[in-house]
Amino acid sequence: MATPYPGKSPFSMLSVEECVSMVSAQVLGPLGREEVALADALGRRLAEDVTASAPIPAFPASIMDGFAVRSSDPPNTYLVDADSLAGGQSAGPLRPGYVRYITTGSFVPEGADAVVKVEDTVQSARSDGQVEVQILVSSKPGANIRAVGSDTAKGEALLSAGCQLRASELGVLAALNRSRLWVHREPRVAVLSTGDELVELGGQPDEGRGQIIDCNRPLLCAMVKELGAIVSDRGQVPDELEHVRATLADALESADLVITSGGVSRGSKDYIKEVLGDLGELHFGEMCMKPGKPSTFATVKTGPDPAQKKLFFGLPGNPVSCFVTFNLLVAPAIQRLRGSPGSPVYPRVDVELASPVQMDPVRPEYHRARARWQSGRIVAESTGFQRSSRIASIAETNCLLEIPKAHGTLTKGTVVKALLLTGLLPEPEGFPSIAARSVQAPLAPQAPSASGDAAPRRAKVALLRWDSAGGEVTREQLATFLGPVELIEKQAPEVLEMRELLESWSQESSGMDLILVLGNFGLGAKDENILALLRSLVREAPNVADLLLRQGLEQSPLAMLQCVVAGYRNSTLLVTISSLTSSSLGDLCKLIRADRP
Amino acid sequence: MATPYPGKSPFSMLSVEECVSMVSAQVLGPLGREEVALADALGRRLAEDVTASAPIPAFPASIMDGFAVRSSDPPNTYLVDADSLAGGQSAGPLRPGYVRYITTGSFVPEGADAVVKVEDTVQSARSDGQVEVQILVSSKPGANIRAVGSDTAKGEALLSAGCQLRASELGVLAALNRSRLWVHREPRVAVLSTGDELVELGGQPDEGRGQIIDCNRPLLCAMVKELGAIVSDRGQVPDELEHVRATLADALESADLVITSGGVSRGSKDYIKEVLGDLGELHFGEMCMKPGKPSTFATVKTGPDPAQKKLFFGLPGNPVSCFVTFNLLVAPAIQRLRGSPGSPVYPRVDVELASPVQMDPVRPEYHRARARWQSGRIVAESTGFQRSSRIASIAETNCLLEIPKAHGTLTKGTVVKALLLTGLLPEPEGFPSIAARSVQAPLAPQAPSASGDAAPRRAKVALLRWDSAGGEVTREQLATFLGPVELIEKQAPEVLEMRELLESWSQESSGMDLILVLGNFGLGAKDENILALLRSLVREAPNVADLLLRQGLEQSPLAMLQCVVAGYRNSTLLVTISSLTSSSLGDLCKLIRADRP
Secondary structure: OOOOOOOOOOOOOEEHHHHHHHHHHHOOOOOOEEEEEHHHOOOOEEOOOEEOOOOEOOOOEEOOOEEEEOOOOOOOEEEEEEEEOOOOOOOOOOOOOEEEEEOOOOEOOOOOOEEEEHHHEEEEEOOOOOEEEEEOOOOOOOOOEEOOOOOEOOOOEEEOOOOEOOHHHHHHHHHOOOOEEEEEOOOEEEEEEEOOOEEOOOOOOOHHHOOEEOOHHHHHHHHHHHHOOEEEEEEEEOOOHHHHHHHHHHHHHHOOEEEEEOOOOOOOOOOHHHHHHHHOEEEEOOEEOEOOOOOEEEEEOOOOOOOOOEEEEEEOOOHHHHHHHHHHHHHHHHHHHOOOOOOOOEOEEEEEEOOOEEOOOOOOEEEEEEEEEEOOEEEEEEOOOOOOOOHHHHOOOOEEEEEOOOOOEEOOOOEEEEEEOOOOEOOOOOOOOHHHHHHHOOOOOOOOOOOOOOOOOOEEEEEEEOOOOOOOOOHHHHHHHHOOEEEEEEEOOOHHHHHHHHHHHOOHHHOOOEEEEEOOOOOOHHHHHHHHHHHHHOEEOHHHHHHHHHHHHHHOHHHHHOOOOEEEEOOEEEEEEOOOOHHHHHHHHHHHHHHOO | OOOOOOOOOOOOOEOHHHHHHHHHHHOOOOOOEEEEEHHHOOOOEEOOOEEOOOOEOOOOEEOOOEEEEOOOOOOOEEEEEEEEOOOOOOOOOOOOOEEEEEOOOOEOOOOOOEEEEHHHEEEEEOOOOOEEEEEOOOOOOOOOEEOOOOOEOOOOEEEOOOOEOOHHHHHHHHHOOOOEEEEEOOOEEEEEEEOOOEEOOOOOOOHHHOOEEOOHHHHHHHHHHHHOOEEEEEEEEOOOHHHHHHHHHHHHHHOOEEEEEOOOOOOOOOOHHHHHHHHOEEEEOOEOOEOOOOOEEEEEOOOOOOOOOEEEEEEOOOHHHHHHHHHHHHHHHHHHHOOOOOOOOOOEEEEEEOOOEEOOOOOOEEEEEEEEEEOOEEEEEEOOOOOOOOHHHHOOOOEEEEEOOOOOEEOOOOEEEEEEOOOOEOOOOOEOOHHHHHHHOOOOOOOOOOOOOOOOOOEEEEEEEOOOOOOOOOHHHHHHHHOOEEEEEEEOOOHHHHHHHHHHHOOHHHOOOEEEEEOOOOOOHHHHHHHHHHHHHOEEOHHHHHHHHHHHHHHOHHHHHOOOOEEEEOOEEEEEEOOOOHHHHHHHHHHHHHHOO
């Protein structure tokens, strides 16, 4: 006699990679294609290879506002025979002994083979009203002219089938005068919820009966829309076997892909797996990961295209599991159906944990987090408590950390892999910022100001020595690059003392431009403490550190054993120095000069 | 007497940072707000702070399918008093001496204080038809129960005003039963083109008159749409002063922000700057950068809100300049108007150049490129020839490289800053992939298979020695980790010889699991050649290299001077080894064991 309460799952638990591969094997390729107007193609996937049917430019065009000339005519004074304005009627070939005014993009007239920009000419009006133009420079043939096809040759391949049409690609297609395009048909995706406890958004849940708001359907519908597919919200299915069977069969008939949430666990009313086994082929029913173990995937033969079976994803009922498993399993399938090439969907990047993360000893976990660019690396902040029912853990998530199954805790700073679902977050000191200006400076040194408007104030530099091993920097060396400087020198053999000095020197009011911390920063235990202190004090400028390290390496490969910290605290540049090359010192000085008022 | 052809620009050339700051200073904040249905809020910016008005869960809910019990009752056999199904009618308090069947998410009945999952029970049917459940484990109070508010407490702050509403945030809001939301009004953006040479998309340009297709308008309209704003395509304005004046005044009346392209250079028909000077306040007219020098920004007082002036961007006529300056100047302004907080718009990341880039000695350049994640770093591939008329240079661009102004060329591998306009591209070996599995393996070692189903095949390992300095690896050591192994050993002192051996060993048919290249890989010139060869052969696994390097460092700080290459060629793991610690060898062996059939 059978017992009424279902027990252990009969499905074998597959790895995420196996499940992803099984889905991938069932998606045979993009759906059919359709022709749309360019303005309607934003976000779609191109279903044709696009080449240039005509050269760009199609005629020799001026790059400048100026005068079309014969390059064989020497610099001299000429009369203007006509104006060649963009889009204007042609005045015919350039008359010998004349020049012609021409605007950017205009047709360069026959006879002319160069354009002289207006800044290289002097104009004067003659008494008879005619304009004389003095051409100050000689030109080479072709100067300031875009030759036919020099931007894009006729027949050049520009975009390939499968390319996502963002604004920039539409711009390219418009330049090719493509007013209509072939794109892939968008998949039709049906979304259903199962569960008698669900109440429609906006309704009044009866908590005594364990009712809750159905948030999975709005979530899944929005995820489908974000991918560009056409969503059909099919509402809720009651937990009743024949009802589930009829509703799923109906959804599969009209959609390319069906997503349900709930009904895939081992509860007595979980019918999804049973029905799918009857309707089609069930590929997997358990996935070894958190959150989303009971994820289910099936295919069903129906509809006009026998090659491409309908895809069915039975996602778990917990909203967070829905979010994660949609990203892992469903999104790649939808992307492929809508025309994306078979390549990976997400960048899988290295991120540094901003806080410790506990591992699960049984299943790998896809930990929700926010990844931001920070001082040269990607740092991920967990969204907190990761229980699969806690929907707050998906708020403002942009990545899934791949936390391996193991005992113990990954410490802050551990580097793990993360699937980047959307773009990185910028660091607070991103563009536009002062930091941006400072870091560019060493590559683009500025000339010393030639104007004598106001006496520039003296640069202020501090030397902080913490052991006797560091190199020497003299006032004379600094003066070479900065002119007269105000120089302070101190010893600080202890970390606390050092912190105090650095904090006081780097206050805005102190006006300190540069602090050089002299010492041998290698692999010693004490060095670590100093380096950690410095890193905690500054907003790091990794490019500066990199530059100094490279300059050091030119002197000796042993420089590789040195750690360099460089960064800003308020307006003060703070740099550790073991042995400073003259060119390094010069670059640092350029950097502080660029920042001075 | 005035000369008819305009000369040098009267505007002072400002830096990009100055221009960006000037725009930012004129955007006072988000536009007003409006209430929309949750389903219509995708992509919008939230205009309210959202807290939880009720706790989640609102009732004590089961985490498992199983049996609600009293934790004080010892493991024993019990009768089931009722079923507690999600959404079902409550059967009242749990009867003393009974257990109750309960499904995931259901209300835990009064009297019960723990849930035992179904796998920890044994059910049997009695002759009278009642079901007996043997509870195998004892429970602590609260076990497998989500307490009221344990996911989200009442009053907890979940989303802040300014937050971008992606699918996940809509899911969170739905869980809070928020069917309607306050979001910021989207800016209305008018887009116009100037230039008598322009022909509408789909038309027939007369090349003899220098006519071209107007691709800027479709480009700009699509860029505005991508940001979520409401675009109004206002067509072309003829190059006629009074016409330009009337059209701009009209556009400014009905839009929050106006964008034109063309008409801002020094051509005789360039009227935009002149008209803007009359209509409002012109903030800048030249920006020191490439491409997009004549970019113009003005504000005009009009419309009902006197605080927020209308914004006017006169972008250059070259399509590439439009694209770049829109991203730098216009996009941040639109984002701010639609409710984004004042933080930076783009992550400003470090990218490595995949090919040399020539610098411009006069102006910094925003070089279009494609940034992808590759072996632990971001690598950017230029889109080629960067002339501002070459629209092909924006095809599939996802970043702008900040190339400083300087003489010379930045070599391949140079690290520069890049503004990441959209997400990173994944590396080809991203998710899903075999590589993913391999890299996880060392962190989550698999137990040796206990089943005797089929005799596992022997592991195949090759040792390739290229100088006498490398360490020793013996068959016995390998056997400790792998059981009996098939071992090949060769010397290959020359690069070509080495290539041949490695290529043949790593063919799928050879079945080689692991190749250890033994030698001292430091800073010598010859080492470089070998390392370059190895890198070219494999799909690098940087985490494996990292692990080995860290294990080496535990032995000696000098390991830092060693270069480690690790990666896959087909199914063969290939690793360079100077001195191999036993734990390193163990980890490598786990790695290959995880991969074996």
